Amino acid sequence: MIYEAANEAVLLFLLFVGFTLGLSFWLGRKAQSSAGYFAAHGQIPWFVNGIAFAGDYLSAASFLGICGMIAFYGYDGFLYSIGFLAGWIVALFVVAEPMKRLGKFTFADALDAKFNSKGIKFAAGVSTLVVSIFYLIPQMVGAGVLVQPLLGFPHWVGVLIVGAVVTMIVVTAGMVSTTWVQFLKGSLLVVFSAILTWMIVERGFEVKSGGDDGHMFRRISTLRQDVDSPGPFAAMGGWEVLPREGSWSETQHEFVRLQESATGRITAWLVEETDNPANVILVEAQTHVARTGQPDLVNGLEKGDEKGEPELHPVGWVSSLPDGQQKTGPLSMTSFFSTMQQSEVVVWRNEKVKETDGSTTTVYYPKKTPGSEILRPGEHPKFAGIRGDDIKGKLNFLSLMLALFCGTASLPHILIRYYTVKDESSARKSTIVGIASIGFFYVLTLYLGLGAMTSGAMDVTNSNMAAPLLARSMNPWLFAAISAIAFTTVLGTVSGLILASAGAVTHDLLSSSFGWEMNDHEKVRIAKITSVVVGAIAIVLGILFEGINVGYLVGWAFSVAASANLPALVMILFWKRVTSQGVIAAILVGMVSSLGWILLSSDTFETVYGLPAQDAWTPFTQPGIVTIPLGFLTLVVVSLFTKGHQTVDTA
Amino acid sequence: MESRNARLGLQLFCVYLLLYGGFVLLAAFSPTTMEATPLAGINLAILYGFALIVGALIMALIYGALCQGEPTTTATNDGGTTAAATQEDAQ
Numbered sequence: 001m002i003y004e005a006a007n008e009a010v011l012l013f014l015l016f017v018g019f020t021l022g023l024s025f026w027l028g029r030k031a032q033s034s035a036g037y038f039a040a041h042g043q044i045p046w047f048v049n050g051i052a053f054a055g056d057y058l059s060a061a062s063f064l065g066i067c068g069m070i071a072f073y074g075y076d077g078f079l080y081s082i083g084f085l086a087g088w089i090v091a092l093f094v095v096a097e098p099m100k101r102l103g104k105f106t107f108a109d110a111l112d113a114k115f116n117s118k119g120i121k122f123a124a125g126v127s128t129l130v131v132s133i134f135y136l137i138p139q140m141v142g143a144g145v146l147v148q149p150l151l152g153f154p155h156w157v158g159v160l161i162v163g164a165v166v167t168m169i170v171v172t173a174g175m176v177s178t179t180w181v182q183f184l185k186g187s188l189l190v191v192f193s194a195i196l197t198w199m200i201v202e203r204g205f206e207v208k209s210g211g212d213d214g215h216m217f218r219r220i221s222t223l224r225q226d227v228d229s230p231g232p233f234a235a236m237g238g239w240e241v242l243p244r245e246g247s248w249s250e251t252q253h254e255f256v257r258l259q260e261s262a263t264g265r266i267t268a269w270l271v272e273e274t275d276n277p278a279n280v281i282l283v284e285a286q287t288h289v290a291r292t293g294q295p296d297l298v299n300g301l302e303k304g305d306e307k308g309e310p311e312l313h314p315v316g317w318v319s320s321l322p323d324g325q326q327k328t329g330p331l332s333m334t335s336f337f338s339t340m341q342q343s344e345v346v347v348w349r350n351e352k353v354k355e356t357d358g359s360t361t362t363v364y365y366p367k368k369t370p371g372s373e374i375l376r377p378g379e380h381p382k383f384a385g386i387r388g389d390d391i392k393g394k395l396n397f398l399s400l401m402l403a404l405f406c407g408t409a410s411l412p413h414i415l416i417r418y419y420t421v422k423d424e425s426s427a428r429k430s431t432i433v434g435i436a437s438i439g440f441f442y443v444l445t446l447y448l449g450l451g452a453m454t455s456g457a458m459d460v461t462n463s464n465m466a467a468p469l470l471a472r473s474m475n476p477w478l479f480a481a482i483s484a485i486a487f488t489t490v491l492g493t494v495s496g497l498i499l500a501s502a503g504a505v506t507h508d509l510l511s512s513s514f515g516w517e518m519n520d521h522e523k524v525r526i527a528k529i530t531s532v533v534v535g536a537i538a539i540v541l542g543i544l545f546e547g548i549n550v551g552y553l554v555g556w557a558f559s560v561a562a563s564a565n566l567p568a569l570v571m572i573l574f575w576k577r578v579t580s581q582g583v584i585a586a587i588l589v590g591m592v593s594s595l596g597w598i599l600l601s602s603d604t605f606e607t608v609y610g611l612p613a614q615d616a617w618t619p620f621t622q623p624g625i626v627t628i629p630l631g632f633l634t635l636v637v638v639s640l641f642t643k644g645h646q647t648v649d650t651a
Numbered sequence: 652m653e654s655r656n657a658r659l660g661l662q663l664f665c666v667y668l669l670l671y672g673g674f675v676l677l678a679a680f681s682p683t684t685m686e687a688t689p690l691a692g693i694n695l696a697i698l699y700g701f702a703l704i705v706g707a708l709i710m711a712l713i714y715g716a717l718c719q720g721e722p723t724t725t726a727t728n729d730g731g732t733t734a735a736a737t738q739e740d741a742q
Contacts, residue, residue, distance in 0.1 A: 075696055075697070078697075078700055079678075079700075081700075081704070082671075082674070082700050082703050082704065085703070085704050085707055086667070086671050086703060086707065088707065088711075089663075089664060089667045089671075089707050089710070089711075090664065092660070092711055092714065093660035093661065093663050093664040093667070093714065094660060094661070094664055098657070334691050334692075334693060335692075337692070337693045337694075337697055338688075338691055338692030338693055341688065341692055341693070341694060342692070372686060372694070375694050375696065375697060376682065376685055376686045376694065376696055377678045377682055377685055377696055378678075378682050386678060386679050386680075386682050387682055394679045394680065397675075397678070397679050398675060398676075398679055401671075401675045402675075405671060425718075428714075428715060428718060429715060431711070432711045432712065432714075432715045435707055435708055435711045436708055436711070439704045439705070439707055439708050442704055443701060443704055443705075446697070446700075
């Protein structure tokens with residue numbers, strides 16, 4: 001779609017980002033020592049820290065990824081909300097207080113409190129770095145997504161801006177300013193999402209046959225034989241049916257291409273069977289042809305780059321309501337779902353066709369879907385396995401839900417937030433505040449996603465764009481406010497992650513493992529240099545992974561975090577016979593196996609390497625169900641074997 | 652005191668694990684059950700999902716209320732333990 005900047009949006013956006021940066025610099029002047037830089041001197045009030053948890057956690061993934069997945073596939077996106085929140089239970093009930101008791105600055109400190117082993121510091125430092133970078137990818141992709149419709153910049157410019165601004169924040173500021181900025185954003189994000197939800201429920205549903213640009217999608221009833229015979233199209237004068245050559249004859253759904261004789265414009269139509277085999281209905285689809293050396297085509301016309309020029313039509317509408325209503329009017333929080341349950345919604349799916357001339361056509365076609373199907377789990381292709389008989393699909397689902405459950409408590413940037421408050425009781429209270437605000441937000445995601453699905457404003461090419469586009473369809477000011485908040489939330493999450501990486505490199509790798517002698521001042525300087533490097537890596541990866549749903553990417557980061565960190569963390573807290581070798585082995589095995597699994601899975605084959613999915617080495621894509629137990633097993637076995645030559649545990 | 656908080660945490664964790672596990676297993680092995688609409692025309696998937704989120708908050712509040720704060724005197728800690736234990740049993 002074409003995105004044009006709106007003046008009020010840009011203004012509000014710049015004001016907000018400017019204010020955030022100003023605040024960050026002002027607070028950052030105070031933080032010169034390493035205790036201040038990494039842990040805000042442990043002086044952040046628990047309530048502020050709790051909302052800052054929400055600010056850290058409700059990142060691009062939550063806001064953009066989950067809303068987008070719900071907007072395109074319904075309930076399945078909400079599974080992420082449930083899993084992400086459930087993870088906090090592990091963090092609160094199992095990890096929070098012991099972590100605070102054991103640690104100093106980083107996750108590695110906590111693991112190593114008993115052993116004082118260089119190996120543990122090294123392994124934990126590396127795993128922190130890997131998980132942080134993995135988690136940075138979706139944040140950067142999300143940043144690009146936000147900037148595009150708001151300021152009209154291409155994706156990569158957005159990624160670059162975020163990368164540069166964040167690196168600046170981190171280099172100048174540290175944990176004090178990051179926390180306060182997160183507090184501000186966390187609260188604003190929740191408040192504005194609530195306003196948006198209220199507007200969605202007030203707006204209710206309305207039956208339509210096109211998106212909000214006014215284009216009505218056509219349906220043509222015709223005879224089967226007309227569609228199957230290339231040449232002049234009997235049902236419509238001046239149109240020709242094109243022969244189904246090459247890949248067009250092998251598509252999963254049946255498409256027919258029609259050419260307007262006068263203009264030569266080619267459009268694609270989905271062939272829908274009827275009860276009578278002699279009759280079919282042609283349903284207008286949308287096409288995007290990616291060509292090398294020539295401008296892309298959308299719906300048979302050269303794609304424009306300014307408003308009013310050819311572009312894909314926005315989509316997403318209700319095609320029928322219960323009892324033949326045309327419009328519901330304001331709904332309640334519950335009747336929103338019960339009405340949806342009995343309605344029918346048009347959602348869009350796509351299929352890629354490789355043409356003989358080397359170009360690729362993506363056909364976007366509408367799919368009328370009953371609300372009862374939208375609101376049940378298993379509509380997303382990645383989750384469809386739970387409806388089949390194949391055990392692999394079910395395992396994949398269980399694996400993801402397990403990784404989400406275990407991942408939160410293993411995320412380094414969440415864990416470091418336990419060091420910014422003064423004691424265990426504050427750590428506990430701030431987690432409870434965090435759960436309250438995050439849980440409230442996650443309840444709203446289902447309304448936001450379904451609201452976006454029926455808003456008529458969806459971009460068929462990019463699910464990550466759903467939430468900002470929904471806000472724009474409501475009100476330009478609201479859109480500006482939400483985008484600005486979401487954008488700064490991305491900034492905050494990214495800075496938290498970069499800080500965690502910088503801490504890992506400085507403390508765990510250079511200082512503890514390699515024995516660099518550094519004074520306080522040098523530590524902060526090394527941390528800042530690391531921040532710049534990690535920031536640069538994140539920018540590059542953010543540009544590479546543009547097209548993938550950010551919620552999905554976060555699922556991977558959770559898998560790696562849970563596999564590498566959770567076994568070591570939990571066993572140190574609850575098993576007395578752990579040895580340092582066991583911890584090191586568990587971290588490395590968990591990290592390498594989960595990372596390897598993801599890199600060899602069908603998703604990565606398809607979307608990143610461009611190889612056929614069936615060549616993938618792993619039986620399903622989510623590693624958690626195999627690699628998390630593997631981490632525990634490794635720890636136990638290695639600990640038992642190395643028990644004899646363990647230096648005595650004096651703690 | 653620390654071990655008491657830890658034990659309480661583990662107990663609550665197990666309760667939540669059962670709830671969450673139930674949801675995940677139901678979705679994986681009996682997805683059609685999730686489509687039933689037991690209450691106000693809203694399906695079980697949404698009801699159960701919302702319940703998991705609200706339940707997490709309620710359990711977090713229970714934990715916060717029952718946990719002991721800072722290490723103060725042993726006497727109050729002992730009293731607190733008995734009181735908390737009774738409350739847990741009552742649940």
